[in-house]
Amino acid sequence: MCIWILSSIILNVLILDSGSGQPIDSRGITVEYDIKLSDVQTTGMLFLKNNRSVFEWLKFDSNEVSSKFNKKKGKFKINSRDTTGKFVCKKEHGKEMFSRNRTLSKYYYIKEKIPSIPWDLKQDEKVIGGYEAHKAVGAFRGRSYTVWYTPEIPISNGPWKLGGVPGLILEAKDNVGEVSFQLKKIKKNIPSVKFTKCFAKKGISWEEFRERFNDSIDRFARYMESRMSGEAKVNINGIFNIEKSIIKE
Amino acid sequence: MKLKRSILFFFQVMAILVFFPLMVHAQFTIKGYVTDSEGDELGGATVVLKDSINNIIDYDITTSGNFKIQGTDYDGTSLLNVRFLGYQPIVDTLKIHENLAITKKYVLQDSSYSLNEVKVTEEISWEVSQKGDTTSYNVSGFIDGTEHVVEDVLKKLPGFQVTDKGNVLFKGENIKKILIEGGDLFGESYKIPSKNIKAGTIENIEAIENYLDNEKLKGIKDSDLTIVNLQLKDKSLFNPSLNNSLKYGYSDYYDIESDFIMTGRILKNFTVVNGNSIGEKGVITSGHNIPTEGILPQKVDAIIFESPIRKTSIFSDIEKRRMNDNSVWSGSFNNLIKLDDKSKARVKYSFLSGKNKFHENTQKNYLLNQNSFSVNEERKLIQKPFKHVGQLYIDYNVFKNGKIRMNNIFNISSGSRIRSINSNIYTYTEDLSNNNLEYSTNLEYTHRLTSKSALIARASYLFSSHDQSFELRNSDLSNSLTQENGIGHDYINISGKYLLSLGSDEFSISGKYTNRKRDFSSTITEGKLTDTLSVGNYINNISSVDETTAIKGEYEYNINSWKFDFNLGYVSKRFNSLDDRNDLRNNIQYLEPILSFRKRFLDSQAEWAFNYSYKKDFIDIGEVYPNNILLDYRTLGKGLNKVSIVSKHTLLGILSYSDIFDKLITASLSLFHSSHDKAIGSISIYEPAINNISKVYTPGNKNTNIGLSIDKYVDVLRGTFVITSNFSWFEYYNYINDLALRHNLASSSKYSLTYRTDWDTPVDLEVGINYRISKYASDKTSDINSSSIFPLLEIVYKPTSKFLISIDSKSYQYFSNSSNKIDSMILIDSLLEYKYLKNKLSFSVKGSNLLGQNKFKQQINGYYYTSVTSRKVRSTSILFGVEFSF
Structure with missing residues (x-):
């Protein structure tokens, strides 16, 4: 009961502090996406309420946590079962965005301005989950995306950092088939605690994160090669990131 | 207009x-x-x-x-x-x-906007997908056609790792089984499919974590097992496929491999037969492990006979890695039959028959008071391992909530080794043979009581007999040593267990009745041998029969990261021995409490763990020699003396830290202490100069070990330097025979420096040096100081995935003050391989060459002794091969 009251208070504070307009839907909206990132398939959840949103993915239950380097066995487990997960929290369009992302060694909070992606709106239409969707194409951080958005849900948002078209993005794919977000469900209501973890973190800049990311790849590759037998070689170029331009040539 | x-x-x-x-x-x-x-x-x-x-x-x-x-x-x-x-x-x-x-x-203006809730049900196809505990890989997205068998594919899948011995790991954990189309065709012998099923037949590979092989316990019992499921391309009713690979080359070398697979809905079969004379796949049998309750036959390491003549040799590396002078035939016939909707059976048979030969020549030179003479020695070794393993397994769902499983295994193995030494001065021959027979049957009934509780009842019977004979003699039979050993087991185990799941915690209580009869006999007759192979005249007889009956209760409770175990048993033993040196007693009854608790703490970079256990137990010969009945004739009987009920306390603490990203360092510190309240004897003197003290040994009544290791990685010269250092300090007290308590101290430090290139070229280079220094001190003997140095060089040239040249060179030098000896060896192993693939046909050429030499120098009491040994292996092989499938 106490947790519920506390959560409600926090949520109400956030709602009252949101600054622009009244609640557009008192219960909020949850949008679930099937995600493909290189060779990994997972699910992402977009929670929308007022002018704020949280998109989270790669989140695991706390009893699945495992991350250890066992020196004697030469085993190294990457902490892929992270209980906080990756997330992108957006404030109102044009303002701030926080995300949690990791280098190979640890997680960072990144604070940046919501990107203004120059979308080219097309005439193509199709129906996704019963909604009329329109096509738009645009490029963002090293990838060219084709997105399908619906003006029927007039929220300029979408999975991950994508957004800025006149409607909710229901589907987004890059042109090389490595990144894909596809609508799975739209539901009314959101869990109330989802917004409490965002916006309160002191983040580093995107450029700073980029530096740390590249540094960690370099260290990891050297480390793994030093432990492997004869023919093994770690391919640094094989490191995948949605933000392709994060990897320095 | x-x-x-x-x-x-x-x-x-x-x-x-x-x-x-x-x-x-x-x-x-x-x-x-x-x-x-x-x-x-x-x-x-x-x-x-x-x-x-x-x-x-x-x-x-x-x-x-x-x-x-x-x-x-x-x-x-x-x-x-x-x-x-x-x-x-x-x-x-x-x-x-x-x-x-x-x-x-x-x-x-506000509106009562109505959002349509939707659910998109379209299935999406991914290269890798994860659903619950199952990770699925679409194999075509990862292979390039150079993969031969399933193991080669697994090496390319993210998350998988395959060790040199063929063990498969997923996310760092060993997998337990490989299923085919959901069928458990192989049990735990998963190397049969991983090393034999062709890569081209596989469409999807699934890794399933937290797997329970007894579905009746789902939701009650936690599992940390991981298994792999192979999904085949062709899913028709019988779906037979046959693959053949034939290679033949210089000096009548051959390598033949043929397998057949059928995955029908009623019958699944996998049959494989291999034969080669180039030393590959010489693995199927284990040594002389006495089976424990309910084990399944494993396709594991080759028979490796410990040589009493030379225990430290870089040549053993050759023997294990690439026996160029052996021949082996092996086969495995596996069937999974669906009897009806409620039951299925697994029938398996595997065999191995091999012959390994080694040949080395040594020239020994002695110099004493300006006089010198030479001994030219020729050593030959022939090993013949032989093994049959069969299994009948039945799984029967009697009721909706009840299941019976029956598992019968027979295991017949034998091995012989003939080692001979011929010189211009003396001749010795050494004969060793082993015969093992094992049969076990296990019956298990599982009944699910509620959604959170279950009952398991088990009954097991095991029979085994292990016989061994060893003979060492010289040419005129004036000196000889013979040893005859035998162990027989009759083992009955009946147990019941109640399992209850309490959310994330587990609770179980069990009762067990055990009756074990064991015969043990050993007769050693040692004649007068003057070579260093013997230590004097000795005759030793041990013969005993013991019977143990035990009733035990066990309580197990897991909460958070603490784990508690409490086990209380009532044990009755009858022991009859002909041996006159052991103060063994008949008709022993005692309570056997076992208590242990442990705690583990993890964070992102550090881990500490703590474990304490207490056990009151009767220590006998079987405990001292649990796995190997090839007893070292120099220590048997001389070392083992005190046998009694003892209380054992064990304490282990580990602290490890790793930061390989920022500080590029890993470190670990461990403390181990064990003690027994009475003497149980020691089997040998600990030799730090030979053994690496990175493992914890407990030869004494009080053992304390502190270990520290630090690894550091330095990025430089477009590569990585790896600097590792280990330090271990060891103190123990022990008895040798009935002599006074001996206090021993040993320390060992090991350092290595390795440089590995990170060049963006087809050439990879690794160069390194290992240095080890050890000290052993005892209050009864003089100190022993020793050091060894071990440089290595490896060059791999792989311009394409089809072409490979590798050169692997290692050498070793050992110095010791105890005998003023210097031992040095060098080994150069080179390999050239080319493959050409076209449709279902593959052509290949493979050549290999192996060179090794050992030099030894010793100064004893004023005379010098040097020797040069060259191991003759079939150093060069060239094979031409063709591979095809239907």
């Missing part, structure tokens, strides 16, 4: 051409502000300007309520749509014209 139309068209085109530049530059701007009905700004509203036929001209998203729409190529009526979820949309009709610049304000 046509002319009129043509003229009109001409003027229209001209008008467009003339006025087009002006139209392009015609700009308009619409700014605006969006609020709700109370006048508060609305950020995030969509503002879209459309033309009269609904094409979007421009759009914006409001920031703090503001928007700005611009256009350059429109003149006419347009519609401005202002929308925001939860508000009534506004559609404003605007007349757009050149240089229009207006500012608008829109107030959106």
